[in-house]
Amino acid sequence: MSLSIAEKSYLYDSLASPDCVRPDGRLPHEFRPIEIFTDFLPSSNGSSRVIASDGSECIVSVKAKVVDHHITQDLVQVEVDIAGQRDDSSDVETLTSLLNRVLENDGTIETNSLKLTRKYSFKLFIDVLVVSSCSYPVSLISFAIFSSLNSTYLPKLISCFDDLEVEELPTFHDCDLVKLEVSPPLVFILAIVGENLIMDAAANESEVADNGLIITWSGEKIVAPVRTVALNNSDLKGFNPTLLQQGIEMVKKYASDVVRALENI
Known part of the structure; x- marks a missing residue:
């Protein structure tokens, strides 16, 4: 009001x-008191839910996909949705552009931590849903992204690293996971x-x-x-x-x- x-x-x-x-x-x-829950979305490699004391809430999901890093240069992509706003609204586009720029900075997320082989890497898709927000939500979102990346686990590679001449995709262990080492x-x-x-x-x-x-x-x-x-x-x-x-x-x-x-x- x-x-x-x-x-x-x-x-x-x-x-x-x-x-x-x-x-x-x-x-x-x-800061206002916040509650943070992590690793609660079973279909994601990492996830978090942040709730502030004023009722503001943000959910983040991290999913990884194997890509050829010679073709796909950007290995981190952020998409923001704000409840009640269109995808092409100024607030959504501004936050999406800002967060992608933040995560693309050199040294923010080491590409070596995403590299699988000489040919393939993981690409991280970070989906942000702002369920409700009483004030400008970028800090809340960044806390949620930080927590979700720190709770992200990726499949363990078991195939050969030196695969530049091989047409096969990397092979992973059925159960073993490796924690993503990043400093968001x-x-x-x-x-x-x-x-x-x-x-x-x-x-x-x-x-x-x-x-x-x-x-x-x-x-x-x-x-x-x-x-x-x-x-x-x-x-x-x-x-x-x-x-x-x-x-x-x-x-x-x-x-x-x-x-x-x-x-x-």
């Missing part, structure tokens, strides 16, 4: 104050309110935010893309460029803790 003008003014002043008082009492860097990226959303930055903005916080930052973390460092994002359609404003550096420093400080929490699931 949209806030009234008076409610927006009061909330904005609270968030923009030097003490940054959030409605739910969280500190600027704190995480995407953080920071809301800008006045001269303050807050992580994981709730719907009401997003409604009064001046602007937003998308900052990507992978391999213990900040990577591209780093960009702005409109968290609402009515209060978009410019911001002090120093806030970008402050946002990067905030992510550097707390991203490792988030990664460890997700890896311990």
Whole structure:
């Protein structure tokens, strides 16, 4: 439900104050509680379901297919569906493009971990379903992709690696599986309110935010893309460029803790 003008003014002043008082009492860097379930889709190589405390929910499925990597160069493909939105809507296309760019960055997912033989590799198809979302869902989606990739197991190769001259497809063990060794990226959303930055903005916080930052973390460092994002359609404003550096420093400080929490699931 949209806030009234008076409610927006009061909330904005609270968030923009030097003490940054959030409605739910969280500190600027704190996330809402989330529940994560992994490996629950039997037909997938990896899967996860993430539910936030505000009812936002995202489901991710990872499926692997054997491809000739001399023909197919892109070994990771992300498709996003948002309940209630068309596949060609701006939100769906923007999120799909952003997540594909994040996962295609050098070093994000090592292609050697997907390589089967000199000719063939696994290609990962990552299907994202945003069941419900009360605020911009990219962080929720990235947490779900991170958890699903960390729970992905692929068939164990038993045929020869040196098959460049052989026309047969790779042969796999009937039962044995190998865990996919990857270090998936995480995407953080920071809301800008006045001269303050807050992580994981709730719907009401997003409604009064001046602007937003998308900052990507992978391999213990900040990577591209780093960009702005409109968290609402009515209060978009410019911001002090120093806030970008402050946002990067905030992510550097707390991203490792988030990664460890997700890896311990």
